[in-house]
Amino acid sequence: MEKIQELQEIFLKEGLRYTKQRETIWQEINSSTEHRDAEDIYFTLKTRGVATSRATVYRTIEVLVRNNLVRALNIGDGRYRYENKLDQTHHDHLVCTECGKIIEFLNENVEQQQEQVARDHGFTLVRHIHQLFGVCEECQKN
Amino acid sequence: MEKIQELQEIFLKEGLRYTKQRETIWQEINSSTEHRDAEDIYFTLKTRGVATSRATVYRTIEVLVRNNLVRALNIGDGRYRYENKLDQTHHDHLVCTECGKIIEFLNENVEQQQEQVARDHGFTLVRHIHQLFGVCEECQKN
DNA sequence: AACTTACTTGAGACTCAATCTCAATTAAGT
DNA sequence: ACTTAATTGAGATTGAGTCTCAAGTAAGTT
Ligand SMILES: [Mn+2]
Ligand SMILES: [Mn+2]
Ligand SMILES: [Zn+2]
Ligand SMILES: [Zn+2]
Numbered sequence: 001m002e003k004i005q006e007l008q009e010i011f012l013k014e015g016l017r018y019t020k021q022r023e024t025i026w027q028e029i030n031s032s033t034e035h036r037d038a039e040d041i042y043f044t045l046k047t048r049g050v051a052t053s054r055a056t057v058y059r060t061i062e063v064l065v066r067n068n069l070v071r072a073l074n075i076g077d078g079r080y081r082y083e084n085k086l087d088q089t090h091h092d093h094l095v096c097t098e099c100g101k102i103i104e105f106l107n108e109n110v111e112q113q114q115e116q117v118a119r120d121h122g123f124t125l126v127r128h129i130h131q132l133f134g135v136c137e138e139c140q141k142n
Numbered sequence: 143m144e145k146i147q148e149l150q151e152i153f154l155k156e157g158l159r160y161t162k163q164r165e166t167i168w169q170e171i172n173s174s175t176e177h178r179d180a181e182d183i184y185f186t187l188k189t190r191g192v193a194t195s196r197a198t199v200y201r202t203i204e205v206l207v208r209n210n211l212v213r214a215l216n217i218g219d220g221r222y223r224y225e226n227k228l229d230q231t232h233h234d235h236l237v238c239t240e241c242g243k244i245i246e247f248l249n250e251n252v253e254q255q256q257e258q259v260a261r262d263h264g265f266t267l268v269r270h271i272h273q274l275f276g277v278c279e280e281c282q283k284n
Numbered sequence: 285a286a287c288t289t290a291c292t293t294g295a296g297a298c299t300c301a302a303t304c305t306c307a308a309t310t311a312a313g314t
Numbered sequence: 315a316c317t318t319a320a321t322t323g324a325g326a327t328t329g330a331g332t333c334t335c336a337a338g339t340a341a342g343t344t
Binding site: 017018019037039054055058059078079080 | 302303310
């Protein structure tokens with residue numbers, strides 16, 4: 001994967017060393033399109049025989065998020081989920097309160113209105129959190 | 143305050159007793175329009191000489207939130223803020239990442255689009271979180 | 285008014301995600 | 315190979331929030 005070049009450059013730029021652990025954590029997060037928590041990533045690595053400590057998982061994710069290689073998602077249940085940003089454009093989330101399913105959406109209209117709201121209040125917009133909670137089609141049947 | 147009637151009815155409806163502690167916590171949250179965390183509410187009560195335990199603060203807030211007398215706000219920094227809902231209509235929040243200032247906004251267009259997004263994915267919308275993070279006018283000067 | 289009983293309270297133990305500590309290890313420049 | 319500062323891992327610590335349980339109390343009963 002040529003993206004590893006970019007990863008190495010990020011660490012270089014930050015004055016950090018390029019280690020096996022850091023690369024492995026990045027690969028694990030990029031191995032799926034799911035929204036996984038740190039504990040899940042930690043245990044999966046352990047199972048796959050390339051264990052790193054919890055501390056290193058958290059520390060590495062911090063760097064990846066800071067450099068926009070990974071996105072952190074807070075759905076209000078007390079733990080962050082992380083998702084890969086390879087080929088991913090910006091989107092927000094629709095969360096099923098019954099089964100936990102997460103669906104991604106993008107609404108240009110909303111994106112524009114957000115800029116407008118910020119402008120109206122003299123704010124320079126940096127980021128936003130927009131999450132819709134409801135019951136998905138399947139869960140409605142139960 | 144006649145709103146206390148409503149408070150008493152809520153506890154009655156839930157089969158809970160009406161106690162001094164519960165009333166005091168409700169009053170404290172309704173004494174300002176700020177967005178305060180549980181610890182702040184707990185310590186303010188302690189200072190005002192009408193101390194209740196932390197456990198009671200949390201337990202009471204839970205009931206108030208469940209009954210829409212108080213709104214819980216999660217801005218992603220690890221602790222919930224609570225705001226009174228007296229005379230408050232629905233709104234979302236604009237948060238300054240520098241000074242922590244919280245400004246309220248309502249954008250009907252966005253509210254409608256949210257319903258549309260949910261419909262498009264077959265979801266029954268229950269609630270949403272919409273927070274804009276940026277730098278406020280004052281903080282931009284520094 | 286005293287009695288009964290189930291609900292509530294408070295102090296502190298506990299949980300759990302996340303962060304910190306520090307000795308041992310290792311990346312990477314010379 | 316040598317040097318040295320960054321990194322790692324195990325486990326301790328933090329902090330918001332929850333739980334436990336003995337003591338206290340609201341409110342109905344006699
Ligand atoms: Mn996503
Ligand atoms: Mn508000
Ligand atoms: Zn569902
Ligand atoms: Zn500000």
